[in-house]
Amino acid sequence: MTPATSETPYADLIVCPQCDAVYRLKRPEHGERAVCSRCHTILIAPRRKAGLQIIAVSLAVVILIIAATLFPFLSIKAAGAKNSVSILDAALAFAGGPLAVLALATAALIVFVPLTRVLLSLYVLVPIVLDRPPARHATQAFRLAEALRPWSMAEIFAIGCAVALIKVVDLADVAFGPAFWMFAILVVLVVAQDSFMCRWSVWNSLDTQKKS
Amino acid sequence: MGVVACTRCTQVWPIGTQTCARCGKGLMSRDVKSLQRVWAWWVVGVMCYIPANTYPMLRTRTLFQVEESTIVGGAVDLMHHGAIGIALVVLVASVVIPIGKFLAIAFLAIGVQRGSGVSDHHRQGLYEVVEYIGRWSMIDIFVVAILSSLVQLNTLASVNPGLASLFFALSVIFTMLSAQSFDSRMIWDRQVAAKGASEHD
Numbered sequence: 456m457t458p459a460t461s462e463t464p465y466a467d468l469i470v471c472p473q474c475d476a477v478y479r480l481k482r483p484e485h486g487e488r489a490v491c492s493r494c495h496t497i498l499i500a501p502r503r504k505a506g507l508q509i510i511a512v513s514l515a516v517v518i519l520i521i522a523a524t525l526f527p528f529l530s531i532k533a534a535g536a537k538n539s540v541s542i543l544d545a546a547l548a549f550a551g552g553p554l555a556v557l558a559l560a561t562a563a564l565i566v567f568v569p570l571t572r573v574l575l576s577l578y579v580l581v582p583i584v585l586d587r588p589p590a591r592h593a594t595q596a597f598r599l600a601e602a603l604r605p606w607s608m609a610e611i612f613a614i615g616c617a618v619a620l621i622k623v624v625d626l627a628d629v630a631f632g633p634a635f636w637m638f639a640i641l642v643v644l645v646v647a648q649d650s651f652m653c654r655w656s657v658w659n660s661l662d663t664q665k666k667s
Numbered sequence: 668m669g670v671v672a673c674t675r676c677t678q679v680w681p682i683g684t685q686t687c688a689r690c691g692k693g694l695m696s697r698d699v700k701s702l703q704r705v706w707a708w709w710v711v712g713v714m715c716y717i718p719a720n721t722y723p724m725l726r727t728r729t730l731f732q733v734e735e736s737t738i739v740g741g742a743v744d745l746m747h748h749g750a751i752g753i754a755l756v757v758l759v760a761s762v763v764i765p766i767g768k769f770l771a772i773a774f775l776a777i778g779v780q781r782g783s784g785v786s787d788h789h790r791q792g793l794y795e796v797v798e799y800i801g802r803w804s805m806i807d808i809f810v811v812a813i814l815s816s817l818v819q820l821n822t823l824a825s826v827n828p829g830l831a832s833l834f835f836a837l838s839v840i841f842t843m844l845s846a847q848s849f850d851s852r853m854i855w856d857r858q859v860a861a862k863g864a865s866e867h868d
Contacts, residue, residue: 472672494788498677540816545813545817548811549833557828615808618756
């Protein structure tokens with residue numbers, strides 16, 4: 456990125472969203488990254504075939520989320536008593552009484568927000584990758600997906616599992632259900648999907664396809 | 668330079684433009700109400716953090732006794748049982764990090780209002796750390812959720828969530844909103860004002 460002068464046309468400018476420094480836009484090659492020289496925020500990071508990869512990963516994520524919520528997740532055994540739970544059971548642990556709000560929030564943070572984000576990004580990216588005009592309300596959909604980003608907490612739930620297991624393991628035998636392994640893969644995929652996506656490139660292609 | 672940029676999609680527009688035509692976000696050169704919102708969310712976050720520590724977080728029922736433990740109390744118990752490592756992790760995750768976040772956000776907001784001796788780069792770095800780490804405090808809530816759904820062994824033992832979990836979750840959410848309301852572009856304005864317009868503006 457090179458410094459901009461006041462004669463540069465607006466379309467050739469890019470501004471760092473974190474610190475407001477202005478640069479003349481120079482598209483990085485695939486695999487390269489454009490970084491703000493003042494605050495080191497990554498501005499553009501395109502990847503070859505990122506669109507297709509994201510779509511593939513997203514489809515896998517949708518299937519895994521649905522499967523991981525329904526199958527048993529963890530089971531516990533101590534002195535003859537046994538209990539096994541699914542992820543939804545864990546989220547709904549707060550249900551009933553004054554904590555019901557918290558049950559809804561937990562279920563949303565670990566299941567529904569990640570699911571919504573993946574579905575929205577499929578909706579936005581599939582037309583772009585197929586070189587078709589953007590889907591109706593694609594900009595709104597991508598905006599919502601971006602706004603939900605900090606509230607998608609599947610990976611945090613995964614680490615929470617580890618901490619909870621350490622606490623229980625002395626008291627009882629804990630066994631992993633099929634959903635546990637699905638969830639483990641899911642977390643890796645969600646993080647991968649996020650890091651493949653270059654936001655600037657998506658906005659840019661939504662913009663250019665709208666005009667043509 | 669007389670331009671205003673969209674903080675969501677980085678598109679540049681002439682100053683005075685109201686909304687970004689590319690992604691539809693409202694445009695503002697500096698979000699003037701930003702600090703008000705930061706402080707409002709910050710105050711509610713701190714207020715929720717107090718009951719989060721006084722009410723019990725977990726209610727553990729075993730064969731003969733019912734035990735209610737607060738966040739700090741639970742960590743102290745762990746320490747008595749010899750699990751000092753886990754106790755430290757719990758203390759860091761649910762006491763040190765939340766309080767650190769409150770202090771960091773307050774420091775950033777005051778730095779923008781009054782100026783600060785710490786360099787812009789460090790404050791930007793601090794802001795990014797706060798924004799990144801904010802979500803991870805929810806881990807406590809998830810641990811409580813997993814424990815209280817998993818440990819339900821009829822008469823033998825059961826774990827139930829206490830009222831503190833609700834307040835703790837609210838405190839985390841409000842602190843996240845507080846950090847999100849902060850307009851990090853303001854960190855850099857004093858530098859620009861001091862040196863005159865630099866090549867970046």
